[in-house]
Amino acid sequence: MSDTHSRRVVYDVAVIGAGVIGSAAAYHIIKKGVKVVLIEQFDVGHTRGSSHGGSRITRHLYNTDYYTKMTIEAFPLWEQVEKESGITVYSKTGLGRCAPKHSETLSSIIASMHRCGLPISVLDSKQMKQRCPHLNLPDSFECVYEEDAGILAASKAVTALQNVFIKNGGKLLDCHPITEIVPGDVVVLKSSSKQDIRAKNIVVTVGPWAKKVLKPLGLDLPLRTVRKEHLYWKITPLPDNDGRGFEVVIFADDDVSEGCYITPEFEYPGLVKVNYNTDDGGIEVDPDARDADTTNQKGVEETKKFITQYLLGISTAPSIVEPCILTKTPDNDFIIDKHPKYSNIMIGVGFSGHGFKLAPVVGKILCEMTMNLPLSYDILPFAINRFKPSDYYTHQGHTI
Template identity: 40%
Template sequence: MSDVVYDVVVVGAGVEGSAAAYYLAKRGKKTLLLEQFPLPHSRGSSHGQSRITRKAYQQDFYTEMMHEATDVWRQLEKEAGWEVFSQTGFIAIGKYKGNYLDNNASSLQRNNARFEYLAPQDFRRRYPMLRYPDDYSCVADPEGGILRADKALLAYQAMFQKYGGRLIDGAKVTNIRRGNIVTLETPNASYRGRSVIICPGPWASHILRPLGVKLPLKTMRITVMYWKERDNDRHTPSKLHPFYDHGVRGCRGHDVYGFPSEEYPGHVKICLHYGPEIDAEFRDQADDKWAIDLMKEYVREHFPGLEPSPSIVETCIYTNTPDEHPVLDYIPGSRNIVIGVGFSGHGFKLSPVVGKVLGQLACGEKPSYGLNPFRIDRFPLQASL
């Protein structure tokens, strides 16, 4: 065992853990970041070339957080020297004057964010590549856009190390021993920290249950699909903004999200915001044919400028809570072990603020944002100590 005692040890070098480590190292804290897999890898939730970012949320607390998150993304890309955030704009799609669009507009207005609430005829005029019922429209968020996910993760990790942090990959934490100084065991070495932040992604249950923490988490495999644009079609959606379609008809009430042609030339990324439940260790054993079939119907109905079958299929993992809000809190019985879990498929954009508040908790400080929506005790029977 090393004699070194870190101020904070962060477990998990996905986007949330890397953001927390970056925040702490930038503050001058002696910080260790441990990752179970050799980096880079594509086995969790943070890989890939793109994620949506937006201020358009139904909940005020997310819109409020996204003001600072957007500023930090801009600062991070300046520090790293490469693009992380492309401000293309974003649209939330739903029924005109329905709860979803009204709530987005209200939250944006209350938080002094720019937006447009389009009437249905303006929605159809501005987005001729889409085909929706006459009572559908959108809330346009001009400050949203695309995060370059792989580049963003690399930026966090590179700047973390530039500020003096230590990153060790291929170091799976097999045991955590509580105490005033927390000890973390891996197959090759043990490490010690005054505080620990655990951001295990889809491996949350594996690492938390030995600590007596049981959360109602559902790990799902998401089928990431890319659809080829038809040549010379007037409906080609090349100029489409990133979008989120709330509870579209024909997808069993599940939401859909998508991006313009960015990652693969001539291909639009459109995915079901849902998938089969899995164990992260066996994600490729899940059957996702039903998800692909649902999306074929969706694309055929709403995107006439795309081929109705995906030509590229990849995978990602969500770790969902019942209310789709993450847990950002201390584990029961320990004021020096903090967890960030259950981001439910929308945590990447929030990571600058998530990393900050997790770091503040680990330092024993009052967080910059109210964390009541993210408390661990909102779920019953979460601990069995």
């Protein structure tokens, strides 16, 4: 495409960032019959952000109604993506959230599930160990169990969304880093490739690069980019366990909400994923220098302690270590909103390590915002102005 021609093309919508959230937004928007471009700074399928890899947990079990309600639609939307793409994304495993009896976290999960009309079971430690013999739960623990929870094949899920987007006439432009966003009735996206993109509306879903992209637009959001490691450990079959391995298990704690989680043998034969899931399990990084630091040994050591205390038949040294970046907000809630000054700039960032499962719903909301349609969900919990203006609004690089 010549520079002259590229200047003439005006898209109805440009989505910046082709991870799972951006791809889901583009998936929904293209179905509205408008001209959409999905832009990615790296090549398709890269491993630099937050959407790659073999697995992400999907579940209904939340202790906050606005997330629980979103999960109700997320499951059938993922099924729809599977049918449209021909790619299997979801694997049902079941999931138990385990904690000491009378935990406030489990109590709030049970209450939210009941309010939203979703089925759950409460298992004692012996019942949960019968489902997962590798668990070494004390008698003082109980588990909230969900039958329909499972695993999403992460990279395949992103590919499925993108394939449907392209099949419906969308343009996916990878290896196209945006160097400047120039607001206006028609937003100009300048690129180091010198091929500018023009669009009437843009959707910013750039994950760990959110602070860098939005600060020149007057927004310095209170986001932290945290590098964590996905840790895979060798599992040894236990005697007389009838071949049973793991389901998904999340350990809840009233102090940190979620401690460690386990996903079953899925990505690598003979290996299970066991990760430490608190802020102490990650280190803040520049997303453009993710690998400048060595593996965070504190997270690895905490996971080893957890394995020794609560699991059986699992090695105490990880066999595979894979880095991933999370973008966290102070309250661990998402940011889904319009720019306070530019109404044609939509923002979906800060998914804090639990947004993947809800991507089709978030993409739908971003689509509704972009097309000025009635919103399916109350996005007040995700509004930018829940933070103090001094925490996020800047002018010419200075906080005001």
